[in-house]
Amino acid sequence: MRLSVPTYLIVFLAFSFLQCQPEEPLTFDYLPPATTSTEIDQWLLAEYTTPYNIWVDYKWRPYEVDPNRVLVPPKESVVMPVMQLIKDTWIQPYAENAGEDFIKQLAPKHFVLVGSAQYNNDGTIVLGEAESGRKVTLFKLNDFSLANTTETVEMLHTIHHEFAHIMHQTILYPQAYKQLTPQGYTASWYNTSNEDALDLGFISPYARASADEDFVEMIAAMLTMSSEAFDDKVNSASPAGKASLLEKKAMVVNYFKTAWNIDFQLLRASTYAAIERATNPGLL
Amino acid sequence: MKRWYCWMLIGQIACNGDLAEVSPDARVTKLLEAHQSKLTSASHGWLGVLQTQSGPSYSFCLQFSDDGRVQMWSDISRDCAESPSLSSYSVRAALKPSLSFDSYSHLHLLSDPDPAVNQGVPGQGYSSDFEFSFVRETEDSVILLGNHHNSSLVLVKLSENAFNLWRSERMGNYITAIDAHVKGNPYLTILNEDNSKTGVFLDLVEKTLHAYTPVGNTYQQFSTHFVFTPEGISLLTAFRYDGHDIQALYFDALNQLLYLRTDRRVDVKTSAEPIVPLHYLLGTVYTLIDLPHNPLELPGWSYEFRTDWLYMANGFYSCCLLGTGNTAFRFNENQTLQLDILVQSTVTGTWYLLRYPFRYDFLPDNTLLLTGAGEGNPNGEYLRYYTTRLLEELVGHRFHITYQADGRQYLASLQSVSHPEFTFTGHLR
Numbered sequence: 145m146r147l148s149v150p151t152y153l154i155v156f157l158a159f160s161f162l163q164c165q166p167e168e169p170l171t172f173d174y175l176p177p178a179t180t181s182t183e184i185d186q187w188l189l190a191e192y193t194t195p196y197n198i199w200v201d202y203k204w205r206p207y208e209v210d211p212n213r214v215l216v217p218p219k220e221s222v223v224m225p226v227m228q229l230i231k232d233t234w235i236q237p238y239a240e241n242a243g244e245d246f247i248k249q250l251a252p253k254h255f256v257l258v259g260s261a262q263y264n265n266d267g268t269i270v271l272g273e274a275e276s277g278r279k280v281t282l283f284k285l286n287d288f289s290l291a292n293t294t295e296t297v298e299m300l301h302t303i304h305h306e307f308a309h310i311m312h313q314t315i316l317y318p319q320a321y322k323q324l325t326p327q328g329y330t331a332s333w334y335n336t337s338n339e340d341a342l343d344l345g346f347i348s349p350y351a352r353a354s355a356d357e358d359f360v361e362m363i364a365a366m367l368t369m370s371s372e373a374f375d376d377k378v379n380s381a382s383p384a385g386k387a388s389l390l391e392k393k394a395m396v397v398n399y400f401k402t403a404w405n406i407d408f409q410l411l412r413a414s415t416y417a418a419i420e421r422a423t424n425p426g427l428l
Numbered sequence: 429m430k431r432w433y434c435w436m437l438i439g440q441i442a443c444n445g446d447l448a449e450v451s452p453d454a455r456v457t458k459l460l461e462a463h464q465s466k467l468t469s470a471s472h473g474w475l476g477v478l479q480t481q482s483g484p485s486y487s488f489c490l491q492f493s494d495d496g497r498v499q500m501w502s503d504i505s506r507d508c509a510e511s512p513s514l515s516s517y518s519v520r521a522a523l524k525p526s527l528s529f530d531s532y533s534h535l536h537l538l539s540d541p542d543p544a545v546n547q548g549v550p551g552q553g554y555s556s557d558f559e560f561s562f563v564r565e566t567e568d569s570v571i572l573l574g575n576h577h578n579s580s581l582v583l584v585k586l587s588e589n590a591f592n593l594w595r596s597e598r599m600g601n602y603i604t605a606i607d608a609h610v611k612g613n614p615y616l617t618i619l620n621e622d623n624s625k626t627g628v629f630l631d632l633v634e635k636t637l638h639a640y641t642p643v644g645n646t647y648q649q650f651s652t653h654f655v656f657t658p659e660g661i662s663l664l665t666a667f668r669y670d671g672h673d674i675q676a677l678y679f680d681a682l683n684q685l686l687y688l689r690t691d692r693r694v695d696v697k698t699s700a701e702p703i704v705p706l707h708y709l710l711g712t713v714y715t716l717i718d719l720p721h722n723p724l725e726l727p728g729w730s731y732e733f734r735t736d737w738l739y740m741a742n743g744f745y746s747c748c749l750l751g752t753g754n755t756a757f758r759f760n761e762n763q764t765l766q767l768d769i770l771v772q773s774t775v776t777g778t779w780y781l782l783r784y785p786f787r788y789d790f791l792p793d794n795t796l797l798l799t800g801a802g803e804g805n806p807n808g809e810y811l812r813y814y815t816t817r818l819l820e821e822l823v824g825h826r827f828h829i830t831y832q833a834d835g836r837q838y839l840a841s842l843q844s845v846s847h848p849e850f851t852f853t854g855h856l857r
Contacts, residue, residue, distance in 0.1 A: 182516075204530035206559065206575075214541040214552050219532040220515065226688055259532050260541050263551030286532065287544075 157318035183211050184223050188407035191231060192255075196248055209258060209281065218259040218285040219348040226257070226288050228421050229296070239413035240408045245414060250310055254279040259286040268334050274309045277390025293423045300419060301364045308360035315403040321395050322355040325388050329354055362392050366408075367415045452599075456521050463518040463562055466570060467492040467583075468528070472591035473499075473733070474570070474583040477655055477664070480538055481577045483554030485664060486656035488535065489586065489594035492517060501594050502534040503656035504546070506728040509600035522560040524576060533558075555579070591594035593658035601645065602679050603656050607632055609684055613698035621670055627704035628696055629713045630661075637677075638666055638713050640704040647708050669694070702838055706829050706856075707790045709841075716857035717840045719755040725813075728832050728841050728853035736818045739851075740769075743814025748764065748774050763787055765798065767822070769815065782808040784819060795845055797825040821850055 181189075184202065192198040201208055204217040218226075236248045260285040262309065263271035272282050282302060285296055325345040330336075333352035341349045351361035366374055378389045400408040436542040460761050467474075467543040473491035480486070489501040498517045501718050502508040517531035520526055529535050530711075537546045538556035548554045557574025572582040586594070593599070616628040618639075626641040640647040654666035659678050660790050666673035679686055686696040704716075720726060729737070759764040769782040783805040786798045800823075803809060812819075832841035832853050844850040 182690045202531065203526055204558070206528075211576075214555075216540050216553075217531050217665060260545075261534070263541050284542075286542075295479075335582070367729070416533075 147166060149404075151393060184220060185267055186290055187224055188227065192227065196235065196255055198255060200249055200255045200257065203258070204398045208256045208279075210262065213262050215262060215283070216259045216286075218257045222259075222285050222288045223257060225290065226282075227255075229290070229300070230303055230313070232422055233300050233418040234307065237418055241416050242404060243423075244405070245249055250307075250314065252310060256281040257285055257313040258283045260284060266334065271389070272296065272306050274306035278304045278388075290423060296423055297368050297419065301368045304367045304415075305364040306358045308363040309356065311363075311404070312356065312399075315358050315401075317399050318395060321359055321392065324395075325358070326355075328352050328357070339380075340387070343375065343385040343394070345381070345385045346387060347377070347392075358392070359396070363395050365414055366393065366396060367412055368419060370416055371412065394406055439773065444767075447640055456525070458517050459525055459651070463525055463527070463565075464492075466565060467517075467519070468494050470585045472588045473584050473594070474729075475590070475657075475738045476500075476583050477582055477654070477662075478535070478538070478556065479580045479664075481579050482549065482552070483538065483556070485655050486538065486635075487657055487662065490583070491591075493615070498529065498533070498645070500534050501599070503603060504534055504537055505602040506603050508534045508537070509603055509656070510597050512595075515805065520827045522559065522561070522575060523573075527562065527572060529558040535778055557581075580855045590658070591810065596658070599656060600657040600661065601683070602658065603683060606630075606656070606661070606686070609679075609695070615699040615702050616647070616696050617699050617703060618669065618688070618694060618845060619697065625699075625703050628671075628703070631713070637661070637663060637667070638709075647704055647713065649655045649708065650681035651712065663709060700836075701833075702831055705794065706831055706840060707794050707796065710788075710796075710829070711761045711763070714840070714856045715759050717757040717759075717842075717854035718857055719752060719757075719852070724856075726839060726853050728836055728839065730849050730851040732847070732850045733821075733852040740814050740818050744771050744811065747772075747814075759788065763789060767819075771807075771811075779808050780813055782815065784808050784815070786823065791826065794829075796829045796842070797824075797826050798822050799824060850856060 176299065188200045188202075192200055200223075202218055202220070202223045209215050235247055235251070256279060257280060262273075263269055269284070271284055273278065274280050280303070282299065284298075288299065290296055292351060327344060328344045330352050332350050336344075336346075336352055340348060341347070341352060344352070346352050346358060346361075348361050348366045351358040365377075369377070378386055378393070385398040397408040400406040400411070438474055457700070464798065473489055476488035476490050478488065491499045495498075496516055496518060499512045499513060499514050501510075501512050503774050513533040515529060515588040518529040518530055519529060522528075535556075535558050536550070539547060539553045540546055541551045541553050542548075543550045546553070548723065553554070555577045557577050559578045561573035561575055563573050567652045568585040572581040572583070574580070601610045602697040610630045610632060616630070618628060619625055620641065624642045626639050627647075628836075629634075629638040635654055637652055639650045642648075642678050648697055650667055654661045654662050654663050654677075656662075657676070659676065660668075661679075662679040663675055663677070666675050668674070669688065670690050674690070675686050675695065677686045677688055685698070688694050688696065704771070710717075754767045754770055754814075758768060760766075765786040767786065767789045770779055771782065772779050785802045785804070787800045789797050789799070804812060804815075808815070821844065825846055827842040827844055830841050830843075831838040833839075834853075838856065839853040840856050841851065842851045
C-alpha cells in the first residue's frame with residue numbers, strides 16, 4: 145500500500161501527540177487494598193517474616209491454592225496457636241541442632257494456611273503439600289486444638305514431612321534407599337492398611353506412594369513419635385518388613401549426618417520434647 | 429477522505445488529556461474504592477440473602493468497617509444468629525472487581541467441604557461462594573454473583589430498628605420457636621375469603637414453603653424458598669393471597685403462631701388433621717414413605733402384604749442377612765420413585781442397600797400407578813429372587829393413596845385397586 149505525503153504527516157503528528165504525555169510511574173495499587181494490620185498480622189511479622197523471611201498467608205488468596213478444589217480459609221482463632229506450635233516444634237529444634245542459618249536458608253519462604261482439608265476425587269484428603277521448596281500449604285487447620293493430641297501430632301507430621309521434601313530436593317538421599325522395597329510402591333497406596341504397610345516395610349500406607357514419600361514419611365514419623373513408640377511400631381511388622389524398616393531408619397540417620405551434619409538423635413530428642421511440652425502444657 | 433478523518437480522530441484521542449492521564453490502574457483503583465465505600469456506607473449494616481447452588485437460601489446481617497473487618501449474623505443456625513463472627517474482607521480486582529470474605533466467618537460454613545461442619549456434600553459443601561463479583565448497585569442495594577459457583581448474594585441496607593433486632597437474640601429464639609411450632613403442628617392452614625382453606629407446609633431443612641390453595645376440584649400449588657429474619661420468615665417469591673403479595677410470615681412469640689399481613693392480620697392456624705389430599709403432596713412436601721423393620725409396628729398392613737413382606741425377609745435371612753432394615757419409597761419431583769430396602773449381614777454387621785427404580789403417575793381418578801421397574805442396583809439384582817413377589821404386587825398396579833390416623837400422627841396408606849386385600853402403610857417424611 146502506498147501512503148501519500150499528507151498521510152505520513154498525519155501519522156507523524158498523531159504519534160507525536162501520543163508521546164507528548166509526561167512519564168508517570170507504574171502503579172499496581174489495585175491489588176489488595178491496604179487494610180489495617182491486625183494483631184495476627186503483627187505477630188506473624190515479628191515471629192516469622194522478620195527473623196526467618198517467611199511470609200504466612202492466612203487470609204484467602206485464591207491463586208495460592210488449587211482452583212478446582214473447594215477450600216475455605218482458616219479461622220482467625222487458630223492462626224497464632226498453629227504457627228506458635230510450628231515454631232516451637234519445627235523451627236526451634238532445627239535451629240538448636242543445625243543452626244539458625246540452616247533453617248533460614250532451607251525453610252520454605254511461604255506458608256499458606258487453609259481451614260479445610262483438600263478432598264481428592266478418590267476419597268482421600270490432603271493435609272499438606274510442598275511446592276518446589278518455596279511454599280508449604282497446610283490444610284484442615286480449623287480442626288486444630290492442642291487438646292486433640294492425635295490431630296496435632298498429625299499436623300506436625302505434615303510439617304516435618306514437607307520440610308523433609310525440601311531437604312532431599314536440595315541434597316538427594318542415597319539411591320540405595322529406592323532399592324530397599326521397590327516392589328511396594330503403588331499409586332493406589334490408599335487401599336493399604338497400616339498393618340499391611342508395615343509388613344511390606346513401609347512406615348505408613350502413604351509411604352507406598354513413591355520412594356520420595358517413603359523417605360520423608362520415615363523422617364516425619366521418627367521425629368514426631370517417641371523412640372519407644374516408633375520401635376514398637378517397627379517391631380509389630382513382619383520379620384521382612386521390620387528388617388526393611390530398620391535399614392530405612394539407619395539410612396535416614398546417616399543421611400542427616402552426611403548430608404547436613406545433623407545428629408539425628410539429638411534433633412529427634414529436641415523435637416519430641418517440644419511436642420510433648422506443647423501437647424501437655426502441664427509439663428515443664 | 430475517510431482515511432483522513434480517521435487519522436485526525438486518532439490525533440484528537442491521543443491529545444485528550446482526560447483519557448491519557450487516567451491510567452487503567454488508577455481507574456480500577458477508583459472503582460474498587462467506590463465499591464468499598466458503598467459497603468461501608470450502610471451505617472446500620474446490610475441484610476444479605478445468599479442463594480446457594482445445592483442447598484437452601486440463608487439470610488445474613490453484615491456490617492462492613494473501613495479497616496477491612498466485617499461482622500455478621502446469620503440464620504444458618506441458632507448459634508450463628510446469636511453470636512456474630514468477626515472476620516476480614518477485601519475488595520479487590522480479580523477477573524472482575526470482587527468482594528472477598530477472606531478469613532473464616534459464618535458465610536464460610538456453607539462452603540466448607542467437611543460434611544462434619546455443616547452437613548454439606550463431602551468435598552463440595554453447599555456449592556456456595558465467599559468471593560463475589562459486583563454485578564449491580566442501586567442507592568440501597570448491591571447485587572453480587574459468586575466467582576466459583578454462581579451463588580447470588582443480594583445486599584439491602586437495613587434500618588436502625590432492623591439492625592438492632594438482628595443484634596438482639598430475638599432471631600435465634602425465633603428459629604428455635606418456629607422449628608418447634610412447625611414440628612408440633614405439621615398441618616398449618618390459612619382461611620381464604622371464600623372460607624376454603626389453604627394448606628401451608630414449612631420444610632425447615634430445605635427452607636421451603638409449600639402452599640396448596642383449593643381451586644374448583646383441585647389444588648393450586650405454590651412453592652418458594654425462605655429465610656429467617658428477626659421478625660419471622662421472609663419469602664423469596666411473594667405468595668398471592670386475598671389480592672395481596674405476601675412477602676413474609678411473622679411470628680407471634682406471645683401466642684406461638686405465624687401470621688401474615690394484608691390490610692389486616694391473618695393468622696396461620698393449626699389443624700389437627702391434614703386438609704390437602706395426600707396425592708398432591710408426594711414428591712414435594714413428602715418425599716418418603718418409610719416402612720419400619722417390624723411389620724407389627726404400624727397399623728394397616730394386610731395379611732397379604734405381610735405375607736409377601738415376610739417371604740422377602742425370610743429369604744434374606746437364609747442368605748445370612750438379617751432381613752429388612754427400613755424400606756423406603758422415595759418420591760422425586762420428576763415422577764421417578766426408588767424403592768430402597770436396607771439389609772444387614774448377620775456375619776459382618778454391614779448394611780447393604782437394594783434399590784429398584786420406578787416411574788410413578790397419579791391418574792385422573794387420583795390413584796397411584798407404578799410402572800417401568802428398571803434394573804435394580806447390583807445388590808437389588810443379586811437378591812431379586814426374594815423381592816420379586818413384592819415387586820410384582822407393586823408394578824403395573826394402581827393404588828388408592830390416603831391418610832390413615834395412628835394416634836396423633838397420620839400415615840400414608842396404600843391399597844391396591846385390583847387386589848384390595850393388599851394394603852400397607854408407612855410414615856410420611
